[in-house]
Every structure is written in C-alpha cells, then in structure tokens.
Amino acid sequence: MAIEDNPISRVRYGEELKRRREAAGLTQEELSQRVVMSRTHIAHIEAGRRRPDVEDARRLDRELGGDGFFERFLPTLDGRKVAEHFAEALEFEGKATVIKEYAPSLVPGLLQTKRYAYEVLGTGYPRQSDEDRDKLVTTRLDRAGILSNFHSPEVCFLLDEAVLRRVVGGPAVMCEQLRHIAELGESRRIRVHVLPYSAGAHALQAGFLSLMWFEDMPPIAYAEGVNSGRLLEIPSVVRGCQELYDQALGDALSHRKTMGLLRSVAEDYEHEAQRADHP
Numbered sequence: 001m002a003i004e005d006n007p008i009s010r011v012r013y014g015e016e017l018k019r020r021r022e023a024a025g026l027t028q029e030e031l032s033q034r035v036v037m038s039r040t041h042i043a044h045i046e047a048g049r050r051r052p053d054v055e056d057a058r059r060l061d062r063e064l065g066g067d068g069f070f071e072r073f074l075p076t077l078d079g080r081k082v083a084e085h086f087a088e089a090l091e092f093e094g095k096a097t098v099i100k101e102y103a104p105s106l107v108p109g110l111l112q113t114k115r116y117a118y119e120v121l122g123t124g125y126p127r128q129s130d131e132d133r134d135k136l137v138t139t140r141l142d143r144a145g146i147l148s149n150f151h152s153p154e155v156c157f158l159l160d161e162a163v164l165r166r167v168v169g170g171p172a173v174m175c176e177q178l179r180h181i182a183e184l185g186e187s188r189r190i191r192v193h194v195l196p197y198s199a200g201a202h203a204l205q206a207g208f209l210s211l212m213w214f215e216d217m218p219p220i221a222y223a224e225g226v227n228s229g230r231l232l233e234i235p236s237v238v239r240g241c242q243e244l245y246d247q248a249l250g251d252a253l254s255h256r257k258t259m260g261l262l263r264s265v266a267e268d269y270e271h272e273a274q275r276a277d278h279p
Helices: 007-023 028-035 039-046 054-064 084-093 114-120 130-148 161-165 171-186 235-250 255-277
Strands: 098-103 154-160 191-195 208-213 220-225 228-232
Touching: 007 039, 007 054, 028 039, 028 054, 084 130, 084 208, 084 220, 084 228, 098 235, 114 130, 114 171, 154 161, 154 235, 161 191, 161 255, 171 191, 171 255, 191 255, 208 235, 220 235, 228 235
Parallel strands: 098 154, 154 191
Antiparallel strands: 098 208, 208 220, 220 228
16 A cells, blocks of 8 residues: 655665665665666655655566555555646645756646646546546646746747647637647746758657656656656666757747747647538
C-alpha cells in the first residue's frame, strides 16, 4: 500500500533509504552501480527531493533486503490524475526555475485551454469516463498555475507549425486556443517560437521534449512518446538534449513573427467557425 506523496513522506522515505544503505556499508556511488541508478538520483531520493519510480523501488528492495519496503511505501501523487509516465516530471515542473519545451503536434499541457484539453484527453486509451476526463482536465489546467507568477519560472515554447494546423475540437476551439497562447506571449509571460514547415527536417522531430533547470539541482530533460515518457538526468545526455533544442530554435520564427502568425491563423479559424454557424 502506497502512502500520500508530500514533503514529509519523501523525506522519511529518503531517511530510511540512507539508513539501510549505510547499514549495508555502501556509499551512494556503490549503491548506484548495484541498482543501475545514478548517484545523483539516489542523493536526491535520500534528500527527499525526488520521487523514485516503481522499478527504482524494486531494485532498492532487492539490493538492500527491504522485504518490499521501498515499493510498499513508495510515495505517490496525492490524488492528482496524470499519466503514470508523466507523474515524476509533473513534480519537477513545479520546482523548475526555467522550462523550455518543444511540441511536435499538440499544444503543450501548460498552454492548453479547457476545451482544447477536454478534446485531447478524450482520445487516449484506455477510454476515460466523463468523470475521469474531468479530473484529468482539472489537473492539466491546475498545472498552468505556475504561469501566474510573472517572474518564475521562465518559460519558452517551441511549437512545430503542425500544432497550429492540427484542428482539435473544431475551428472555434482552435481560435480560442491560439489566441490564449498569443495573449500569454504578448503579455511577456512566456516566449513562443513556431518552427515552420519550411524548415524541413530538424533536430527535434522525434517527439516532445521538456528541459528544466532548478536552483538546487542539476538540469534534467523529459522526453515523451506514445504512452511513454522518460526522465533524463545524466549530464552528457541532458546537454545533448539542450543542444538539439538550441539547433531547432535556430530554425524557428522569432517571437514577434510567431505572435503575428498565431493571430493570423486564429483569425482564419474564427472565419471558418462563423461560416459553419451561418452556412
């Protein structure tokens, strides 16, 4: 049975890991080699800053003779409904001082409007009940609360042009969604760049990428695919992701040109919605 994830439970979990590691006569580096985890990851778990995943917990149990302790008392998200593979990334998102994201085909969660999110979250598998989808939408909108602070985190979004052209929920929903992004960009709360179709093949075309920086931790990357996501923390790997992001950003439209494109495409959607209402 898992316990609720909160700062106190994570600290106690980390204290128990440290106690058992030291009782086994292992350094963090030695334990990291035995359980196939980085020393930094173990250090953050022991300090209560990280939430280990199930596989981490199982490997710790096997190595430290925990009799299932580390899996049984694994801190879990406190009732928030998110995809399992995104749970740990969500926790880091709330602590980041800088966030840079690339979206290949859909508006990133932090920018989604309610109607857009409702449409996106209704297309997954397994199918969601209306109640479960409402919870997912609420969680997704709550995430955007980090944008209510004008100064932190600093956020930059790199959007493939497909994000603007893929019609989710109909032209009225798209019009509202693109104007919402433009308003955030014009208020200077975020920076947005569109990577146009004319850029052709580019460094980030494989999928969604989020880069995060922190005050008291090394930067990390989160890459996502179909029903899967992976946190990347090895410094060389994270630097490689940052370099790929910078390369793709170099092929993108400027923030100012992006604002104009967002407004223009939103206006096209508005006209399309009007024609549909008055054929």
